[in-house]
Amino acid sequence: xxTEMMGxxxxxxxxxxxxxxxxxxxxxxxxxxxxxxxxxxxxxLQGTAFAQAMAPIIRKLYKDPEDIKAALxxxxxxxxxxxxxxxxxxxxxxxxxxxxxxxxxxxDDAINSVxxxxxxxxxxxxxxxxxxxxxxxxxxxxxxxxxxxxxxGPVLYLVAExxxxxxxxxxxxxxxxxxxxxxxxxxxxxGALDRYLTGAGxxxxxxxxxxxxxxxxxxxxxxFGFDVGGGQVKDFDVMRDLLNPIVPxxxxxxFTLLTWWLLTRRRVSAIWLLVVFIVVAMVGAFPIFxxxxxxxxxESILNAFFQPETCVAAPPAS
Amino acid sequence: MTxxxxxxxxxxxxxxxxxxxxxxxxxxxxxxxxxxxxxxxxLLQAALVGLGYYLSNSPWILGIGGFFGLYRPLVAGLxxxxxxxxxxxxxxxxxxxxxxxxxxxxxxxxxxxDPSVAGWVGTALAxxxxxxxxxxxxxxxxxxxxxxxxxFTRMSVDAVFAHWAxxxxxxxxxxxxxxxxxxxxxxxLFIISFFPATIAVYAGAPVVQDAINNLQANAPWVLKxxxxxxxxxxxxxxxxxxxxxxxxxxxxxxxIGYFVSVLSGGGVNIVAVAILGxxxxxLHVTFLGTRPMEPKGAEA
Numbered sequence: 001x002x003t004e005m006m007g008x009x010x011x012x013x014x015x016x017x018x019x020x021x022x023x024x025x026x027x028x029x030x031x032x033x034x035x036x037x038x039x040x041x042x043x044x045l046q047g048t049a050f051a052q053a054m055a056p057i058i059r060k061l062y063k064d065p066e067d068i069k070a071a072l073x074x075x076x077x078x079x080x081x082x083x084x085x086x087x088x089x090x091x092x093x094x095x096x097x098x099x100x101x102x103x104x105x106x107x108d109d110a111i112n113s114v115x116x117x118x119x120x121x122x123x124x125x126x127x128x129x130x131x132x133x134x135x136x137x138x139x140x141x142x143x144x145x146x147x148x149x150x151x152x153g154p155v156l157y158l159v160a161e162x163x164x165x166x167x168x169x170x171x172x173x174x175x176x177x178x179x180x181x182x183x184x185x186x187x188x189x190x191g192a193l194d195r196y197l198t199g200a201g202x203x204x205x206x207x208x209x210x211x212x213x214x215x216x217x218x219x220x221x222x223x224f225g226f227d228v229g230g231g232q233v234k235d236f237d238v239m240r241d242l243l244n245p246i247v248p249x250x251x252x253x254x255f256t257l258l259t260w261w262l263l264t265r266r267r268v269s270a271i272w273l274l275v276v277f278i279v280v281a282m283v284g285a286f287p288i289f290x291x292x293x294x295x296x297x298x299e300s301i302l303n304a305f306f307q308p309e310t311c312v313a314a315p316p317a318s
Numbered sequence: 319m320t321x322x323x324x325x326x327x328x329x330x331x332x333x334x335x336x337x338x339x340x341x342x343x344x345x346x347x348x349x350x351x352x353x354x355x356x357x358x359x360x361l362l363q364a365a366l367v368g369l370g371y372y373l374s375n376s377p378w379i380l381g382i383g384g385f386f387g388l389y390r391p392l393v394a395g396l397x398x399x400x401x402x403x404x405x406x407x408x409x410x411x412x413x414x415x416x417x418x419x420x421x422x423x424x425x426x427x428x429x430x431x432d433p434s435v436a437g438w439v440g441t442a443l444a445x446x447x448x449x450x451x452x453x454x455x456x457x458x459x460x461x462x463x464x465x466x467x468x469x470f471t472r473m474s475v476d477a478v479f480a481h482w483a484x485x486x487x488x489x490x491x492x493x494x495x496x497x498x499x500x501x502x503x504x505x506x507l508f509i510i511s512f513f514p515a516t517i518a519v520y521a522g523a524p525v526v527q528d529a530i531n532n533l534q535a536n537a538p539w540v541l542k543x544x545x546x547x548x549x550x551x552x553x554x555x556x557x558x559x560x561x562x563x564x565x566x567x568x569x570x571x572x573x574i575g576y577f578v579s580v581l582s583g584g585g586v587n588i589v590a591v592a593i594l595g596x597x598x599x600x601l602h603v604t605f606l607g608t609r610p611m612e613p614k615g616a617e618a
Binding site for chain 2: 031032033034035036037038039040041042043044047048049051052055058059065066068069072073076083084127128130131132133135136137139140141142143144145146147149150151153154155157158161162165166169195198199200201202203204205206207208209210211212213214215216217218248249252253255256259260262263264270273274277278280281282284285286
């Protein structure tokens with residue numbers, strides 16, 4: 001409530017109404033979209049970015065220096081959410097500030113509770129949408145193309161990802177402003193987001209499955225030589241003669257599911273897996289068991305588990 | 319992009335391992351026989367890589383074009399490839415490195431690594447060393463773990479600028495508060511990201527070249543190990559993403575995607591799989607609804 005208004009002694013209806021234009025709300029949106037993580041830090045996370053995004057709003061709504069100070073401090077506190085979907089909070093807060101500047105009884109607590117109450121849930125939903133589904137799906141397509149030597153892979157990813165994210169962020173920001181606080185909660189409860197997430201889950205699983213086959217390589221080249229009589233030795237390759245005829249591609253699938261199981265069910269940290277896998281790969285390649293007597297014709301016995309091409313036919317005895 | 323957690327013991331161990339790996343490469347380097355390097359990194363090229371790395375963390379490309387664009391090794395690889403005159407190989411190496419970070423979520427619980435530095439510096443070093451895409455993954459991973467130092471430095475120091483903003487708020491200085499959110503933190507970020515990345519590429523490229531030549535001559539099994547690791551590590555990136563989506567009624571689609579690829583043999587067309595997936599997604603949502611898959615559990 002500005003002091004000059006009080007001085008005039010007029011009621012709320014006599015106040016000059018300050019209203020925001022679409023342009024003000026959009027200016028705030030772009031400030032946030034550009035600078036949401038410009039000063040990301042452990043103490044406030046996106047706190048100062050929230051204040052920067054509110055700058056055009058505060059400048060337009062408040063003229064009294066005390067009101068400006070209070071508004072700046074109000075929006076410099078700890079804040080952290082997913083920046084695109086979470087923009088719905090900013091939209092709702094802008095709507096509340098506008099009402100407040102026009103005399104509605106909205107105090108600091110009301111605004112703070114919307115910010116701190118919604119930022120957690122929207123971080124969860126938003127990360128699931130942007131980092132958990134849209135980004136990996138588009139990355140999968142881009143990686144699949146690029147690995148085949150097509151530089152359109154990264155280009156397509158970049159264009160589609162940025163286009164979708166900006167559109168999504170703008171949509172949620174404006175939804176927040178137009179619907180206000182109550183409308184935001186209705187939207188979250190409506191199930192519309194669940195529907196999109198489920199659909200994205202179908203698509204995400206499909207491309208992730210394809211990607212697994214394309215990029216995860218696990219070989220088992222265990223050989224057995226059977227003496228079939230007459231000096232003939234029949235070569236029996238476990239992968240070629242036993243596993244692949246049953247289900248082709250079983251090993252990479254099993255290995256990926258094992259990794260998933262370790263990560264989620266056994267709560268093994270990804271870093272440990274990283275270290276273990278690299279060590280396993282190095283041990284697998286290390287020729288410590290190599291020698292002229294190696295039965296499989298490999299540099300290393302363990303090598304046989306990973307790389308068929310290093311374990312071709314045993315060198316002929318000279 | 320939400321909560322960030324401190325590096326645990328495993329992270330520190332992994333950082334030590336990567337320091338050890340890179341350190342031994344550095345020590346091994348000079349001993350080796352010199353061959354013609356595949357790609358040489360001039361100062362300008364190194365600086366362009368450093369600039370790209372800074373931009374990927376900066377707000378200047380729509381904000382979104384940074385974190386969701388240049389930050390990804392797939393995109394970084396293409397640009398590094400262009401810088402070094404081989405866009406196709408750059409994109410291939412970047413794509414391979416990106417596999418590990420496909421499930422990267424900048425929130426709690428994910429790999430505390432820096433995909434961006436893995437993409438920019440990792441691709442540049444892999445190109446310089448003449449590594450294959452699969453061999454490049456392990457190199458990118460090691461660089462990416464070291465990059466977390468820059469992230470944690472930034473996250474700690476930037477808190478200071480929040481207090482500078484507080485002081486301006488006390489004076490009711492709207493522009494001052496807004497400026498504190500970008501000007502000082504971006505100058506600081508430029509210093510701690512541009513210079514280390516530039517130096518890493520400029521000074522690191524010959525070292526990596528020597529080390530790779532050395533390994534090729536004396537211990538080819540290490541390169542073979544890189545290659546084997548390149549076949550195993552993508553499982554981690556994929557599994558990290560599966561934590562979010564491999565749940566409830568949509569689990570079968572993972573197997574459909576996998577075996578559609580198996581049946582199509584070596585030539586998987588990922589775009590075709592994605593179109594099939596989109597069609598199935600519409601069918602699934604239309605006929606089965608949403609109930610079984612909930613967004614919870616995405617502990618962000």
